[in-house]
Amino acid sequence: MEVFSFIFGLLIGSFLNVLIYRLPIKKSFITPRSRCTNCNKLIPWYLNIPIFSYIYLKGNCKECGEKISLQYPIVEFLTALLTLGLYLKFGLSYELLFSMVFFYTLIVLSFIDFKYKAVPDYLLLIALIFSFVITQKDLFYALKDAFIISGAFILLNFVITFYIQNIKSRILKDESLKQQEALGEGDIPILASIGAILGFPETFVAIFLSSLFAIIPSIYFQIKKKDIQTPFIPYLSLGLIVEYFFNISKVFN
Template identity: 35%
Template sequence: MPLAWFWFFSFLFGLCIGSFLNVCIYRLPRGMSLLAPPSHCPACGARLGPLDLIPVVSYLFLRGRCRRCSGAISPRYPLVELLTGAGFLLIAREHGLHVHTAGLLVLFSVLVAASFIDLDHRIIPDRLTLFALAAGIPLAALQGAEALKDGFWGSVLGGGILLIVALFSRGGMGGGDVKLAFAIGWYLGWQETLVALFLAFVLGAFVGVLWALRTGRTLKTAIPFGPFLSSGAMLAVLTGDKLISWYLNLWGG
């Protein structure tokens, strides 16, 4: 398959996964089943048909309104779909057709759902983390003993560092963040996990300072760390090798 087609289908696949992630984002924190009831309008409860579920296109065609009751549909639904599609495309371009790529797509999907749920509810559901682990460990094993070893130490490092932060922050870091970092390590390995955590803390500190200056609140006010952890992980996925090489060359030269 030519690379352009591989990238194109990766984007389309990401749009479809993004549509499912919208379901996860809404239902998981509410303890609802992901399979039943079928997708429906949150305003009038009308069941959505196949034409209403086409990622992004349905939203544009219906002009952001329910076909039955004309109730407004949140623009976040197509945003999540486009974000997931773009992420799938970037990962496919960076890593190609490989088992490792499949694992990174799984990880990205989990991180998108975890980020939006954390923003809305200040929690990261255990079901998401357990799914990431259930998929990540066998995917690492398929890549060989070295990848499995690297994933193990990545999980110990990622989860361990955030556990220490959680213990010393006295509530500033949640258990969901620790578990998510543990899962991330299985996919990234120990080196890229370090990069991911570094970037997450830098992003969190930067946004936290801006938020404090704008709102007048102190830096001790808790803000969800899941989106920063997810952003750091994905930046590590896309640029981790380059950042590590740059750092080594900087000190080696």
């Protein structure tokens, strides 16, 4: 079953790649069949096998030679690992099913956020709803923790954004900073979801880990690409996953 769950995760990861590509451009994820995004040639099933096709093709389209994004095998492998981890945690159960829906949604949100720095609201709503389904806490306490965490970060976002737009922009004489916000709108529902699932103090550990994971990529994008916006949903998701599976907060107890 462990091997089956990993293979199942690879297949789901391939489907998640379809969602990541098609949902932001409002294209059906059911039809048509997958095609090369460069030459538009239909991809036969035997060249659409998760990870193995990428390795066989050496990362290039068979028809036009265009480089295939590394995102595809990364999403497939991460989804497979996550599926295996959830199976080992829950076995065959309703908890496994609901948890997979939640974490698969996080994967889709994360990679869309990486590319567009904006995510569909309905995916955020799905993640938020399922966070209350998979939490091990009573609904009242899950709601309380979600409201406390999201409310605290809304206030923090207001204070830091005010500093960036009104003080930092004047000091650096950078007009672009007047439009920058500390947190994106999509970050708040994810923070609420983390609060609902983990509670205290685990949520703060997950957020701390998220900040650590984000440091090096944000520095890279600012220096190399002059991009001051860092998509934070991927790092929030990673922080949640690490704390959810490994309970790092125990180290601080």
